[in-house]
Amino acid sequence: MSPHIDTENGVNGHEPVPELVPAVPGPVSTPSVAPEPTARQFPKSTYLKPAPEDAVLDLLGVGFGPACISIACALHDTLEKGKLPAQPNVLFLEKQSEFNWHAGMLLPGTKMQISFIKDLASLRDPRSNFTFLNYLHKNDRLLDFINLNTFTPARAEYEDYLRWCARHFDDVVHYQTEVVSITPVEADRPAKTFEVTARDLRTGAVKTYRAKNVVVALGGQGYLPEVFPRNHPRIIHSSQFAYTVPKLLADRNAPYRIAVVGGGQSAAEIFMNLQNTYPNCKTYMVVRADFLRPSDDSPFINGIFNPEFIETFYPQSSASRARLLADAKATNYSVVRLELIEALFEVMYHQKRTLGSDERVWPHRILSGRHILSVEDSPNGGVHLKLEGGAGNDGPVEEIEVDMVVCATGYERKAHLELLKGVYNLLPEVDGSKLSEAERKDRWVVETGKGSTTTSRVMQVGRDYAVRFAEQAVAPGSGVWLQGCNEATHG
Incomplete structure (x- = not known):
């Protein structure tokens, strides 16, 4: 139940509440769409730079929403502190023409329902350049925001903050690029690299990238x-x-x-x-x-959104996790x-x-x-x-x-299944008939082969969000990682 995931009724995450003005027939009060973004002061990252055209990427992100922006911010901060021996080759592919965050529900008067401190960086490193407070400082609104006396900014402003963070990494993001498949490089056994095929939505041109690690963060449909x-x-x-x-x-x-x-x-x-x-x-x-x-946003139940809660949640049985999620549904x-x-x-x-x-x-x-x-x-x-x-x-x-x-x-959060069909043969086999109902809800059973040669395989994620491939199917240091579709296992 990650607090940044948008759901039908998500209210304890980054979800808005409109201005509480009783609506009865009368004059039109506000427009139906929010104002244009105003973010400025976004110098590009000096640590994440475009990789050579033919380079094997260390990391390729599919999608550039809050999850992958957070990864980019963390990489920048880690490099800035000298904690990595060399700059990794990184690229993010995003289907949209530019960054936007739930723009279809960016209604006038809506506000965030979590503290701005739960931004892309503050809990990881309050001194990061990518905190919401630094965004306000760079845009000359810090004192004015303090005078608002609130921890919950307008939703339009928070979207502007996310856009401001995203713009730092324009050099390593290809917008209007739709990923259509992810497959292991055939010569690799165990797989060391993955081929990511993408289509330029402006020209229709198809291009293939190679990466050791692929993060799939598609959001909900x-x-x-x-x-x-x-x-x-x-x-x-x-x-x-x-x-x-x-x-x-x-x-x-x-x-x-x-x-x-x-x-x-x-x-x-x-x-x-x-x-x-x-x-x-x-x-x-x-x-x-x-x-x-x-x-229910009371303090005790809100602990389910704390990052460390995963350490309690993940090791439990499928049935126990399902019961806990049901208990917390009202959040x-x-x-x-x-x-x-x-x-x-x-x-x-x-x-x-x-x-x-x-x-x-x-x-x-x-x-x-x-x-x-x-x-x-x-x-x-x-x-x-x-x-x-x-x-x-x-x-x-x-x-x-x-x-x-x-x-x-x-x-729904299952678009990754179609995208990852090319790696199904790397997954462990499973007898689906032996899985309980709860187990079927926290993993995905997929089929490979045809007719009498059909084999059932299972896609699960580990504590670190990595897809669990069959033993020796993928080399150490390589893998596929899922973001935004793991509520049943990670809360």
Whole structure:
């Protein structure tokens, strides 16, 4: 449950809470997207320099989000202190055209929910140049930030800080470059190097890199429940919200009808943002649970996010880890910050006060305890949702028609499996039938071969986040490392 991982409802990590202004029909208060970044004063690292074109890289990072930026910062600091004998050959490949961090959910007024001290460097080395405080100092805002009297900066400012850190390493990052495969060099046994094949998204050109170590840090991919059609122009995931909604719903004063699906922080933020941005809209928040639940960020349970907690968590059995994660679910999943719950309740209260008890006439409704039976196109170009209520999903059926559906339904973290198909033959064999249900959730069983020659293999990560290959399949000093998809084993 890493605190920098974005989830459907992550609230105890780097997750925002909007300005707590009750949203009732009235003037438009704020724009739907955050201001442009303002980071400056980012001299490029003098320690991480481009490697020769034909060099075998010591480290290649797939993705350049917070995980790999942290690695780059740590390498810079280590070299600066003279703790490495030589400069490593390092390269990061990033699919995006430039750095951005959850820009699709960068809503106005949102704030961080963890202390700025949990930045990319402070807990590792408070004297690092890559701390949030140094970012403020370099951008001439340190005293002003102190006068804010807060440990939780605006989310837009924190994204700007991450961008500021990233810009230090422009010389060793190739943007608009999509990695398509990772395979061992065939001549190597045990494998000493890996071939990483990538496509330049601007030109379509394909290039192959060689690296001893590969870090795969792809982030999460928006999850849509099976009931929703894929690639529908009016059904989007919350990660696309700030990009897509202003284009599709261009008239701020139009009486749009919008459904938000989900019961966590992201859903609640979007539900509130729509009411503030479109004063004449009609919104529905469709929630599977019977109630919106507050997040638990109390000091003792927050210890699950401490780095040293991994030493307690990782050695436990799969079943024990699963139980512990279930106990800590309220820190990060299907929960909403209490302040936002109270703001939403106030909206509901004033609708009841002014419009009466019949919720069907309210412009903004929270439809809790609902199961989505079907999703279909409506004749006028909208989306028709059929909902079923009741504790056992056997209650009355309600049908609503909307112009757009926003699914704040969480993220999947399995894109690495497709990327790493080329290394499957290096993994140890396993009898999948002997794995318990809990064991199947903290590792990935994959198949190699075809037909009668199919072999089951298992992909697991060690305490150090390295993929555990079969004995003598990979040489010491080489490997593949996974970031951002290890909650079941590392918390």
